[in-house]
Amino acid sequence: MPNRLAQATSPYLLQHADNPVDWWPWEAEAFEEARRRDVPVLLSVGYSACHWCHVMAHESFEDGPTAEYLNAHFVSVKVDREERPDVDAVYMEAVQAATGQGGWPMTVFLTPDAEPFYFGTYFPPEPRHGMPSFRQVLQGVQQAWAERRDEVSEVAGKIVRDLAGREISYGDAEAPGEEQLGQALLGLTREYDAQRGGFGGAPKFPPSMAIEFLLRHHARTGAEGALQMARDTCERMARGGIYDQLGGGFARYSVDREWTVPHFEKMLYDNALLCRVYTHLWRATGSDLARRVALETADFMVRELRTPEGGFASALDADSDDGTGRHVEGAYYVWTPAQLTGVLGAEDAELAAQYFGVTEEGTFEHGASVLQLPQQEGVFDADRIASVRQRLLAAREGRPAPGRDDKVVAAWNGLAVAALAETGACFERPDLVEAAVAAADLLVRVHLDEQVRLTRTSKDGRPGTNDGVLEDYADVAEGFLALASVTGEGVWLDFAGFLLDHVLTRFTDESGSLYDTAADAERLIRRPQDPTDNATPSGWSAAAAALLTYAAHTGSAPHRTAAEHALGVVKALGPRVPRFVGWGLAAAEALLDGPREVAVVAPAPADPAARGLHRTALLSTAPGAVVAFGPEGDDEFPLLADRPLVNGAAAAYVCRNFTCDAPTTDPGRLRAALGD
16 A cells, blocks of 8 residues: 555655555654654655665565564655755765765654754665664664663754754855965866876766866866866766767766776766766867767757656666566666677677677676777777667667656756757757757746745656755756857846845855755754755855856846855865865856856847857857847847947957957957957
């Protein structure tokens, strides 16, 4: 019989709706029930594409005796971390503080006042590798609750006090300058893996935000080392198993330092960020590889993640049916030599094995290999390889596909809008721009209410019940601002302004510090506040970047001041942990460059000369440059005010702080004015 989660919109919660565990969603009534029964709360946090979440669900939450014990002694609460990043952030901070590590599934035991007192992640069904079994943990917690309540209360109170003392107050500090950005570059250089690309060891994550900083730093300063790190890392990833060599798009991370074996889940946010990074790398270098990967990643998002309503789904699972009824990680993507032969025949299979690095020993499990590009493509016949790739992709599409998490997350869709808009504009793919517009329309239509407040998620065109957090407001504003520059439609600038006004009034305190939740949001044991990037830009850095862009478009002093104050945290953290404030460092590069403002006035929207100037401006590598495009006197873009045509012809004005150089009608001179 389905439990309470049957009414949820989250695909992750719905996966647990038929568990024998009497699950509750995160709601006040669950804690009232725990208080009434005088039992602790089990908080279990995960997400639909999480491999070990599925493993623990199968081993423990689908097990009758375990569920019976849970139901008798606990109130069990299940949370989708992608729907409630605030709940996840608060308790993950507690887990990491207590254990020195974190991850999902996250398992936390709480008092009925939501105060944590015992923590963990995955627990096996039997004792293993020094870990207690989940049943042993449950019994130990229940015994402590029954026999040592004072001790439990003391631990919980201490943890809550410790979390409350972690307020961050860098909002009134100065933004980073040349010295701090140089120190950040030096810090990245020290951590750089010169042999394999990327930063640090295994597991190795795509450093999208750090690469964006490196590209902007090179554009502003000419530092070749910054460009080299960005270019080599992008090439290593694109040639490795973390990149889907048949269908495009990136997996979540590589389990090894060489980018060979991925954790196979594919997330919207990774692909949106990386699509934009490869587009920007192409813009800086003209690399054919960067162009191909950017377009293949964009096409992957549209083909496999787009929802019928026009938005983009959150993720594809790592696991899928291996053809025997077992759900196995990577089954959809890996190949053996025999499988290649079955699809291609012996001669082409030998070619494919050489081209993609498929061996008898395998690079993954059970003799299977993850497809890579270990050799330069130029030594192979391009037409024959294209045929091989097409046939393998068609055969793979006949395999059982990984599950898809169909919920639309506002922040990640904002990132996708920005990526598709810029990629479509740079490579003259209007279909990609149209996909960006459709996703932005969905965000306005479904995720915004009458007060222009954002809902975090939707599914099947129906808004969820959770409020947007800072990253939602900032990333959606980022997407709208990119769309305004690409399309010349000022309505997107207006919507971005509405969202950023909420950032100023509801997410910012009097010192200029930012919080991940609004002042009027649900009260948790701590108001979450994290300025460091993780898998996505932190809400703090994303807000600083969007505020700066909006200020450059409009001349708004409050928005620019707020951006500068917010970047104070980057001045403090950038020289010490540059990998974790990459988006803030990229915003700081834009601040030092101006950012430059480009106004392109057109006698008519379709005027070829105006379109040429507009495209030249969009192809500029100037860090954070903003572009306004429209007819003379267009009141939708403040940058276009008092910017006349030149002798009746289209003209471009390059400005900083609304002070402009002489206009030009020549794309070459525009490129020079933008430093390209």
